[in-house]
Amino acid sequence: MxxxxxxxxxxxxxxxxxxxxxxxxxxxxxxxxxxxxxxxxxxxxxxxxxxxxxxxxxxxxxxxxxxxxxxxxxxxxxxxxxxxxxxxxxxxxxxxQESSLLSLYEEMIVTGAWWDYVDEVAIRRVGPLLRAEPEILEPQMRRWAVDEDHWRRRTAIICQIGAKDDIDPGLLTFAIEASIGEQDFFLRKGIGWALRQHARSDPAWVRRFVDDHPGLSPMSVREALKHVAR
Incomplete structure (x- = not known):
């Protein structure tokens, strides 16, 4: 070649x-x-x-x-x-850009294992694939949400950033709940970031989510409610 x-x-x-x-x-x-x-x-x-x-x-x-x-x-x-x-x-x-590229993006996420690689791939590559082929990507993101690899988990949490009204709240809930108890900084930050971005479209949903999940870390809550009226 x-x-x-x-x-x-x-x-x-x-x-x-x-x-x-x-x-x-x-x-x-x-x-x-x-x-x-x-x-x-x-x-x-x-x-x-x-x-x-x-x-x-x-x-x-x-x-x-x-x-x-x-x-x-x-x-x-x-x-x-x-x-x-x-x-x-x-x-x-x-x-x-189709689901067959997910293996390439997974390699970048797992072997890159740092936010500068992972966030770009998660939000701008995996996220659009999820919206285009949810029947394939949604089950995969649910598997990643409970994976031992924290960068796969972070991807499942943040991949819907930018989706606006096309977000899947059920997937977002599942991905966040799977990592609520984790101490990892990047998971906690990712949870807050994903919720903060969703609050731009549905602040009431985010407020309810935070109220219903007292196990969220202070960092995640702070990020989630940054632009939500008290």
Whole structure:
């Protein structure tokens, strides 16, 4: 698959050329990342990907998935994984967004295992799949909600952020209730975030939910009711 290899090489070369080494240590510290950074700020990365996605179109779904996996699995710098996520959301490949991609996104969630990867994939990739194919994704999110892996759980909790009136309150309830007793910061924060966002559409529902679930952590409650009238 020469087109995949050419694309990946161009990404690596482009990121190396756009690197700002002085920024790399601070970016790495902020993300608590074992993987090094090139030091490419997001605006510069977006300019690069805009050009590369146009110059190296991937002809079919197989090439698209292969390119994303290669960038992800063989990344030497964190920005390569960011580009892999960017690639999966590009408009050129919107027609291939279907439930068969869930295994790719699950790999990114589980092996990425940090909020900068997981939140983008959960909300902007898994969430739209859930709304498009609920008969497949809803049972899967219920399984993830009780999974031993906390990043799968966080995904099940936050994947409906942005759904507005298309939210499935039953799934949201199930996902949150499955993790109410967990001490993990990212689960507690995710619960509060998901409820706070849903409060934009249905504040009364969120108020009732909080009142009915005294086991919610103070952090989750604080986040959930941030914009709900007392």
């Amino acid at each position: 020469d087109n995949v290899d050419d694309f990946v090489r161009a990404v690596r070369t482009g990121l190396a050329s756009a690197a700002e080494p002085a920024k790399a240590p601070g970016m790495r510290r902020y993300m608590k990342s074992e993987m090094p950074f090139h030091g490419v700020p997001k605006p510069a990365r977006e300019r690069l990907t805009r050009r590369l996605f146009a110059d190296f179109p991937l002809p079919d779904k197989e090439s698209f998935v292969a390119a994303a996996r290669k960038l992800w699995r063989e990344a030497g710098f964190r920005e390569e994984r960011y580009v892999a996520i960017d690639l999966t959301g590009h408009r050129l490949y919107r027609r291939w």
